[in-house]
Amino acid sequence: TLDGEGRFYEVSAACETVWGYTRQELMGRSSVDFVNPDDRSNTANFVQQIAAGGMTRDFRNQWVRRDGSVVDLMWSATWSSTDKLMYCIARDVTEHKRAEEALRESEQRFRELADFMPNIVWTADANGRVDYYNRRWHELTEVSREAADAESWKTALHADDVSRAAEAWKQAIETGRPYHIEYRALDRQTGVYRWHLGRALPILTDEGKIVRWYASGTDIHELKGAQDDLMRAQQTLEERVQERTRQLADANHELEAFSYSVSHDLRTPLKAISGFSNILTGSHRQELTPEATRYLDNIDKGARQMERMVDGLLAFSKLGWDALRPRKVAMRRLVDAALSMLGWSGNSGEIQLTVQDLPSCRADETLLQQVWVNLLSNALKYTRNRKPGVITIGARRDKNTDVFFVQDNGIGFDSDYADSLFGVFQRLHRADEYEGTGVGLALVQRIIHRHGGRIWAEAKPDAGATFFFTLPHRREVKRARAVSHRHEL
CATH class of the missing domain: 1.10.287 (Helix Hairpins)
Structure with missing residues (x-):
C-alpha cells in the first residue's frame, strides 16, 4: 500500500521475500527509490496518475533487489479516496518476460534462416491469417515486404488454382490437418507460372489447440515436367x-x-x-x-x-502355344508311366534299371511326361547293345532347384558336341544305327526352359552318358505365354 506521494504505507510478507528487504526497511520510503533507474521516470508518472484517482492493470517496471538483481513486475493499482491510499498488487513476471524475449529471438532466427532458403516459406496465426513471407516469396512475386498482406499470396497464383488452394487452406484451418496442395505460382522475373508443392503444419499446444502455422512452397516444376514426360x-x-x-x-x-x-x-x-x-x-x-x-x-x-x-x-x-498348367507332380509316378509307355516290363539280364528316391515338384504334368519319355527312350535305345545295360534314375537337391538325372552305360558321345544335341534335327549317330527324328531332345530342352530350369549332358565315347535337368522348388512355376517362346522355333 502506498500513500499519495508513493511512499510505502504497508507491505506484505511476499514483498519482503521477492525484494529481499524487510518491512521496517521499506516503510515510509519512496517506492521509486527501489526501481531500476531506467524505469524511475515512468514509475513516478504512474504514481501520480494513480494518486489523481486513476487505475491500471498492466503497468510494468523493473525493481532492484537487495542483492542487486533485477525483477520484472506487472502492477495493478487503484486509488482509494476514502483512505487516501494506493492499493497495489505486483506480480513477478521475470520468467514470462524471458520467455517472450526468447520467443522473439527464436522467431528472428527463424526468419533469418528462412530468408536464406531457396524455397518459399510463410507463417500464419492460429486463424490462418498469413503474417510472414520469406525473401524467396518476395523475389518470386516482386511484392515488397511493406506491401505484402495476408491476402497477397492469391495474386501470385494462377487464376485456375486460387479457389482450389483457398478451399484446401480453409479445410486445413477448420480441421487442424496438414495443408498439402500443388499449385502454379507466377515467377515475375521470367513471366512463367511454375509448379510448386505447398505444405503447412500446425503448431499445437499440449491440449491440441493450434498456436501457429508454418508452411513452405517447393518448386517442383522440373519434376512435374519429368512426370509428364514419363x-x-x-x-x-x-x-x-x-x-x-x-x-x-x-x-x-x-x-x-x-x-x-x-x-x-x-x-x-x-x-x-x-x-x-x-x-x-x-x-x-x-x-x-x-x-x-x-x-x-x-x-x-x-x-x-x-x-x-x-x-x-x-x-x-x-510347345510355345499353350500356357503351362503347373501343379504338384509325383516324379516317381511319371517315371513309372513313361517306362510303361516304352514297353518296359522290369529288369532282365540285358538291362538293369534302378530308380532312386525322387522328390515331388511343381510342373506341368503332361509336358514333364514327355521329358521322361524322351530321356528314358534314349537311355534304353543306346544301352541295348550293352551286356548288361545299366540305367540309373535319381535326383539331388541344390540351393534353389531339384536336379534330376538319367545315367546309362551306353555308347556315349564326345562332350564337345553336347550342346548340339539339343538343336532341332541334330544327331550324333547315324539314323540307320539308332532310330530317331532328332527332335526329342530339342523338345525336352524347351519344356525344361519353360519351367525355369536348365538341361545339360555329360558323356564320354563308349563310356555312357548322363542327362541332367533342373526344376525350381519352393515356388510356383510361372505360367508362360506362347509368344515368349515362339522365337525359339
Missing part, C-alpha cells in the same frame, strides 16, 4: 505394347495356319509317296528287279521318316 513415354510404350501384341497375335494365327499346312499339305504327298511305293512293291513285285524293289523300300522308309520328322517339328512348335 506419362507420355508410358502411354507411348503401352501403345507400342498393344501394337506388338497385335502383331504377335497375327504371327500366332500365321503360325497356326503354317502348322495346319504342314500337317495337311505336307502329310498328304508323303502318304501318297508311301502308299504308291507300297502298291508297286506289293502288286508288281514280280515285275520289279531286286534293285528296283530296294529303291522302293528306301523311298517308303524315307517317306515314313519324313512324316515322323514333320510330326516332331509340329510337336516342337506347339
